[in-house]
Amino acid sequence: MWLLLALLQAAVLPARPCEAPAEAAVAVRALGARLLGVAMEPGQDADPGVYVGLRLGSEHDLRVEQRYVQRLQDVFQGRYGRSLHAASHSSHGHRHRNKSSMPETGRLALYLLGLRATCPLPDPALLRFPVTWLKYYLEKDWAGSRQHGHPLTSFYQYSLGVLALCVHHKRVREEVIQRLLVAERHRHFGHADGNAVDTEAVAALAFACLEKERHIRAGLAAELRAAVHRARARLVEAQRANGLIGNTFSTPLAMQVFIATDTCRTQPAYGRAMAALLQHLDTFTTAATMAQALLALNGRSYLGISSMQCQEELDTLMPVFLEPAAPGPRNVTVRLVVECPVPECPQQLLYDSSVPAPAGASLLDLLRAAPPQGSQNFTFETQDTAYGPFLTSVLGMAAWPKERHYWQLLSGVGSSLQTGIADYRPEDGSTVILRLSKW
Ligand code: B12
Known part of the structure; x- marks a missing residue:
């Protein structure tokens, strides 16, 4: 049945150039079904990264997605659906994010990316305050990075923040962009574990998005282009003999860079990474990593969200619920x-x-x-x-x-x-x- 549907889909829809090969359609669909199952588990908070993974899949359960985005909106609009000024003067201020607490740059960025992937697109009024809050958090992160040498959250979240604003065509202050460019040039993306690939990839996506923005001055666009080239070269360098770029879990993010920069067909590293990823699908067991893997497997990137158009979507995905592993006899x-x-x-x-x-x-x-x-x-x-x-x-x-x-x-x-x-x-x-x- 699944195979039939997958074949039918392959015949009906134009293939995306960077998606997994047709032979892998069943395995990719199975991962999508597992993500849907995890998203439907009761007691789990809705997560914006998971929503992006569901929305950028080839098949959907549109009712579940609709309920999921509603849950996200309840949380995020509750916190960020009004002005900073109103939040800090509210008598219910304690229920809202405290302006001095840790910025929520990454989750808010993923929420805004998720909204951009919703069909039909949400009312622009819904975006206004969350966008303002994201700008505010990014400024806090930027100020923190001047003081401490790194953003208050992380360069990963900082990059997501820049990327989400760019995808929504919102201006990002040049100093904020320059901070990320300096970090890229000086290779400040690694941390204790030494694996910088995830962050490198998200920063490259942000650069690739900004570079195309009309309001970016020519000199800066050239810098951004050079940074994308360098980052892509480093990702190729980070590819191991087994095809993974960094480790299993950073590979899908690295692949997004080739997808977003239209180099998945010309860059041999991409095909090798896709083959390696397909061999490791069973290791993706958590919602966040499954969502990241699905984007690459479906040939999609966070950047591609900006060109998504609402069209007929296949409402055919059925959830798969994973049984917890039974304890062994020994x-x-x-x-x-x-x-x-x-x-x-x-x-x-x-x-x-x-x-x-x-x-x-x-x-x-x-x-x-x-x-x-x-x-x-x-x-x-x-x-x-x-x-x-x-x-x-x-x-x-x-x-x-x-x-x-x-x-x-x-x-x-x-x-x-x-x-x-x-x-x-x-x-x-x-x-x-x-x-x-x-x-
Ligand atoms: C930054 C980062 C960290 C930072 C987070 C601190 C911070 N202020 O940002 C630090 C260094 C603390 C960290 C720790 C770990 N991390 Co980490 N981390 C990341 C990274 C690069 C970005 C996460 C992020 O910001 N997501 C976006 C935000 C919006 O989502 P979020 O849900 O709010 O993210 C928060 C939490 O999820 C948590 N977090 C971060 N890493 C991990 C890992 C696990 C297993 C859990 C449960 C939570 C968690 O910190 C995030 C920031 O607050 C991802 C890369 C990726 N591909 O996603 C790896 C990643 C998630 N980390 C990973 C791992 C393995 C770890 C560690 C287990 C490493 C270790 N051996 O100790 C530990 C967690 C140990 C523990 N105490 O439970 C793996 C997870 C793989 C998997 N199978 O799930 C990833 C995918 C990296 C990779 N390519 O292997 N991490």
Whole structure:
């Protein structure tokens, strides 16, 4: 049935030049169905990045998408649907974003990108205040970057912010653009894990968008063009022998750069990356990463949103709900180490113990099963995100986002894990380190 639909679709719709080859249509559709299933799970907050992934797919469940965007609007218009001035003077001010709290640059940018992908397009009045708030957050991020050498959020979110404003044809101050160009030139996009590819790619998308804007002066456009060329060359350089660009999860973002700059057919790196991505589709299990993968598989980029036109859409997608993995019959034992090498810590080594768990248990299951050490119970806290649960605090030590602290997950040999606590399944006899790190 699926195959038939996929073939039918291939026959009816003009193929997008950068999308996955026709032989992969069934696998791509299956990933779309899984994303739809995750989006329909009760109790999950709606996420703007997930909405973009759903909207840029080839097939849809239009009713689910409609309900999803309504949920997003309830949240975002509630926070950003009025002027900064009104929000700061409101008697309900505490219910709205505090002007001094961390900017929400990235999520707001993805929300605005999502609205641009909605059919029919939303009333322009709906965009007015969220756009103003995004400009405000970007200015805060920019001022923060002058003070601290990096934006308050991250260069990833900063780039998303610039990109979203550009996609909506809103002017971005030249100094704000220059800050991103300087960071690109000086290669400031990497952080603790050393993987700069994701950020490099989103910044390149922002440059590629700006370069085409009419109001950009010729000199700046030339700088932006050069930056896109450099970034693309670095992405090609970052391609591994197995075809991935950076790692599995950065590959789809890197591919977006070739899609957005119309080089997917001329650049051999693109075809190799697509082949590698198709081999790793099972590793995309969280909503945010699935949405990013689907964009590339469908030959779409965040930049392409600006040229999207409402037309007949296939309302044929059916959700697939993933069963949680059943615990294995055997038990495994994993050594869990908690390190706290920053001055604020009472001691460097906070915990070191063996944890028994059923085979196939995730790191999250392990943290739940970790035994007390001495008189101290093992405690931890997480925050739900579209990438899964984010570990925010261990043994009472909360990572301070403003200080750019986070609880890093490492293997016993010290390499940084490439998945979060709910996805990583440690092997019997292995070691996992939780380390309070700076990025
Ligand atoms: C910036 C970034 C970080 C920063 C976030 C801080 C900040 N203020 O921005 C820091 C350095 C803290 C970070 C940490 C980690 N990250 Co990270 N991160 C990113 C990056 C480049 C952008 C995320 C973002 O801003 N998204 C947009 C905003 C709008 O969405 P958001 O939902 O609000 O994002 C927030 C959270 O989701 C959270 N977050 C960031 N990374 C991760 C990873 C996981 C697993 C979770 C649950 C949450 C989370 O921080 C974001 C900013 O507040 C992505 C790249 C990508 N392709 O998406 C990788 C990415 C999401 N990270 C990844 C990984 C693996 C991690 C770590 C597990 C690394 C490690 N070994 O410790 C840790 C998380 C550990 C933990 N405590 O749970 C992978 C996730 C792969 C997967 N299978 O899901 C990605 C895709 C990178 C990659 N190519 O491998 N990350």
